Amino acid sequence: MNVAILGVGTVGNEVANVLIRNQKLISARSGMHIVPVIGVVRDLKKARNSQIPLTDDIDSVINRDDIDVYVELMGGIEKPYEIVSKILAKNKPVVTANKAMLAYHRNELERLAGDTPFGYEASVAGGIPIIKALREGLSANHIQKIVGIMNGTSNYILTNMMQRGVKFDEALKKAQELGYAEADPTFDVGGFDTAHKLLILASLAYSVHAKPEDILIEGISDITNEDIYFANEFEYAIKLLAVAKRRDDKVELRVHPALIQKDKMIAKVDGVMNAVSVSGDAVGESLFYGAGAGGSATASAVISDLIDIAREVKNPMLGYKAPLEILPLGLFKPNEIKTKYYLRLKVADEIGVLANITNLMSQNNLSIDSFLQKPRTDKNSDCSTLYFTTHTCLEADMLRVVGLLEKENYIKDKPFMIRIEE
Ligand SMILES: NC(=O)c1ccc[n+]([C@@H]2O[C@H](COP(=O)([O-])OP(=O)(O)OC[C@H]3O[C@@H](n4cnc5c(N)ncnc54)[C@H](OP(=O)(O)O)[C@@H]3O)[C@@H](O)[C@H]2O)c1
Incomplete structure (x- = not known):
């Protein structure tokens, strides 16, 4: 099975290296010799340590009849999408690690691919399958x-x-x-x-x-x-x-x-x-x-897709053979999200501030779970930091409270919240 690697950078170079280094094992597992025959780069003059022949003429590679599978490892969104679309139009399988392209175009790519294999194991969490x-x-x-x-x-x-x-x-x-x-x-x-x-x-x-x-x-x-x-x-x-x-x-x-x-x-x-x-x-x-990234771990996932293609494994690209x-x-x-929140407030150290904040929260459906006031270390400062956590509430309510607090004179810095995951 002849493979062209479009983009021989951090990941592409390792895909070639692992295919060559583990060739016997990969052949035994896949039932085929998976051979990286050509790599495409942008700048041929760049010093690099590649074990496969390289070209900067991507069109000539896309038009070759002897390539069985294309591995897209260039990065970007629209350019690789255009290139991968051309390859799929020729019914040639594609493997990619490109999460940005998939975040925007996975559904179009699924339609374009049809029954042609399209692997993207490496696009999420690198080496984790x-x-x-x-x-x-x-x-x-x-x-x-x-x-x-x-x-x-x-x-x-x-x-x-x-x-x-x-x-x-x-x-x-x-x-x-x-x-x-x-x-x-x-x-x-x-x-x-x-x-x-x-x-x-x-x-x-x-x-x-x-x-x-x-x-x-x-x-x-x-x-x-x-x-x-x-x-x-x-x-x-x-x-x-x-x-x-x-x-x-x-x-x-x-x-x-x-x-x-x-x-x-x-x-x-x-x-x-x-x-x-x-x-x-x-x-x-x-x-x-x-390992979520790195050339070698990501190459491991790319090659697992190549082995699936060699084995003729047929999985629906996005996991559904029929509409759900x-x-x-x-x-x-x-703003419809529901979760618990942590809220940090820098306030003027004055009587009534805490009561004011808790009233404002309860009037807007926020129920306080815990409260902490950090002891003041700077004796010259007239500000305190207050920390609250809430029970589960609606994001819209939390955002409204933050917006109202921002307008209060006793709030001395932009309120800051972090969601709490159970
Ligand atoms: N690095 C990781 O750990 C990792 C992990 C998971 C997923 N990914 C994904 O894998 C893909 C590749 O990442 P990478 O880190 O290997 O990138 P990289 O090191 O920047 O390599 C990109 C390669 O593509 C070539 N290239 C870029 N645009 C091109 C064009 N228009 N025509 C021809 N060649 C072109 C570059 O050529 P030059 O060498 O001449 O510049 C380079 O060889 C990305 O989609 C990335 O999101 C990466």
Whole structure:
């Protein structure tokens, strides 16, 4: 089986390396010699260590008759979508790790592919076989909930903030020095990368065809050491979570930092590691843990798709052979989300402030679960920091309270909330 690798960067180069290094094993498992015959790059002059021939002429590769499968590892959204569409139009199988392209175009790609194999195991949580788990191993279940830590950069930063007490900027700098974070980290720390992965999982779990702009996406850059103080005090970890949760006949999809009790398994997932917890009505909770990125782990997932193609495994791309007519699940709007909240308020240290805040909360359907006032360390300051947690309430009510508090004179900084995941 001849393979063309479109994009021979971090992942593409490792796909070629592992195919060559593990050739005998892969042949025995797949029943075929899977051979990376050509790679495509943008800049042929770049110094690189490739074991396969390279070209910068992508059209010539797409038009070759001797290529059996194309592996798209270029990155981007529209350009790879255009290229993959051309390949599928020729009924040639495609494997990709490109979550951004899938976040926007997975349904069009499913239609274009038809019966032509289309693999994307590597697009979510790198080396963890979560696509196969949802599409195959757990396919008997109504999925009640998925909770994932699916961005190693953000998890590394938050772990450093919690364990070493460093500020966000310092933890980000360290992540960049170690090569975990890009020069422009917005995509990772802003939650967008996680959201792309969540949307792919939501299609498999619920047949929900949302796009990134339809769901709540918040990043981790506003988390301060004050929040870390509270989390440690109350035995919580702070994680950037992807949450897909079914409530009645609708689904919540959201990405945001969350407080999770430290004794939960997913709260113990530290550093660059990823984990996805899936709860199904028949199976209960399963937790998948492993390397979420990196050339080698991602190549492992790409090659598992190539082996499936060689074995002629036929799975419906997004997990459904027929429309899910028994239960068309809708999507909750972001302000319809229901959860518990943590709220941090910097206030003037004056009589009546606390009573005012609690009245405002109760008038807007927020019920307080716990309250903490941090002892003032700066004797010259006339401000205090108040921390509240609420019982489960509606996001719209919480946002209204935050908006009302912002207008109060005694509030000395922008109120900050973090959702609490049970
Ligand atoms: N890195 C990871 O750990 C990881 C994990 C999971 C998923 N992914 C996904 O895997 C894909 C590849 O990621 P990566 O980290 O390997 O990226 P990368 O290191 O930047 O490599 C991209 C490769 O594609 C080539 N390329 C880009 N645009 C091209 C174009 N228009 N025509 C021809 N070649 C082009 C580049 O050529 P040059 O070398 O000449 O620049 C480079 O070889 C992305 O979709 C990413 O989201 C990556």
